[in-house]
Amino acid sequence: MTLQQEGTKIFKEMDRKRWLVRYLILAAIGTMLVIKLYMMIFVIDFTVGLYSFLTSFILFSIFFISYTRFSDPFLKAKDVALSNGGPLVSIIVPVKNEEVNIKNCVLSCVNSTYQNKEVIIINDGSTDKTPEILDKIRKECSSNIHIIHLSKSVGKKNAIEAGTQIAKGEIFAFMDSDCDMANDAVENAVKIFQSDNGIGAITGHGRVRNAESKGNILQKIQDVWFDGQFRILKGMESSFSSLTCCSGALSIFRKSAVQPYMHQWAHDKFLGIENFKFATDRRLTAFVLGAKPKPTSTNNKSDNIDNIPILQTGKDDLDTMKSSSDPDDVHSKKNLRYSWKVVYSPSVKVNVGVPENLPTLIRQQIRWRKSFIRSIFATGGIYWRRPLPAALLYYLILSLKLLRPIIVIKAVLLLPLSGDYFTAILYIVGAMYSAMMYGIDVRLRNPGYTLWLYRPLMTFISTFIFSWLIIYAAITIRKSAWR
DSSP states (O other), X not given: OOHHHHGGGTTOSOOHHHHHHHHHHHHHHHHHHHHHHHHHHHTSOHHHHHHHHHHHHXXXXXXXXXXXXXXXXXXXXXXXXXXXXXXXXXXXXXXXXXXXXHHHHHHHHHTOSOOSEEEEEEEOSOOSXXXXXXXXXXXXXXXXXXXXXXXXXXXXXXXXXXXXXXXXXXXXXXXXXXXXXXXXXXXXXXXXXXXXXXXXXXXXXXXXXXTTTTOOHHHHXXXXXXXXXXXXXXXXXXXXXXXXXXXXXXXEEEHHHHGGGHHHHHTOOBTTBTTOOSOHHHHHHHHHHHOOOOOOOSOGGGGOGGXXXXXXXXXXXXXXXXXXXXOOOOOOOTTOSOSOEEEEEEEEEEEEOOOSSHHHHHHHHHHHHHHXXXXXXXXXXXXXXXXXXXXXXXXXXHHHHHHHHHHHHIIIIIHHHXXXXXXXXXXXXXXXXXXXXXXXXXXXXXXXXXXXXXXXXXXXXXXXXXXXXXXXXXXXXXXXXXX
């Protein structure tokens, strides 16, 4: 199903019959929760049982909140009229060695239904045919597109910072170069911003490109996993306007919410590591999440954002371009512990390129776990100011992720060696059962979708392979290799 075909489902996620199945899913998870409580107290190893019970409690909470509280913010924004064409949007895409994907990526930006936009592509020192492809696109396209060729690679964060320094828009849209957005993604996001001045950032809904028609088994597994992670987990967090991570696949920010932090983000320091390369998405989100309320300024220039230095790159076209204008003032928010709402919208859709083989996927997961470690100190240090239910779930999930390798070792290795096979079997069955709940939910929202049965495979891989990567990521966190 294409992104455009999915657009017809925006205003009615599912009919009443399938909503009934959702309540049955909640009942099934609740039943599993009661059974695990009994097993923990009377039957199986208490430590593994407690961990398993808490994971089911989290699962039930996430599903319950996502089902009962989440509403696509586009629903109340769909009829918003964009006066004078709406605010200028700067679509910024950093790219390095993406000769296979970059044309589709750039053309999806150019062909966006939202007209008041500029497209800024930062070529981060590519050594393949990416520069030639970009130059050809610039010649063929009459729209407002800027191709910036950096003479050497400076990394994704520095490339994005360079883009924001020349951008003129009131809204910044950041997209990874292996992705392509739906035609109406930017237009829908702008309407959401216009409907609520308190929203500082929006993340879109990602699906794996051509997973059903052309994808291999690993891509199919990732597609069904992506759908659940976005709609259920991000849906829960969005219910409290408190996303912990705006996805790099496609996220859109108010300039006034993100620009004050761009330089600090691009030059992030962690554990004595200069310009820490990882945690790009989580760290940037944490800046917006942690922004404290301040009264309306009477002098825009007091923010002094234009004094942030432009990235110096030698003789690149970047040197000839000017910095953007001052941002809008952050609105007054009295009696709040945070400044901006950070939300997810299923109506802002993007196709995502994903690893096609297991070694590449493992390297990606190692990067993500290095990002997770960084986020413990970044997001973890400020998330307590967010609504209490979201904060409690966040810190509980964080704790269980750190404990997971220990529990897996005990449940599937140590206990069976001591003769306790029942605990190991129950642990694995419980994990697969939870995975099927995600799979069924995906199937409910996507009639005819054939990949939902692949969801338990992702849990299997995560349990027996990915669980150990947090340890490796911590040991090798100083290694900056990306691929």
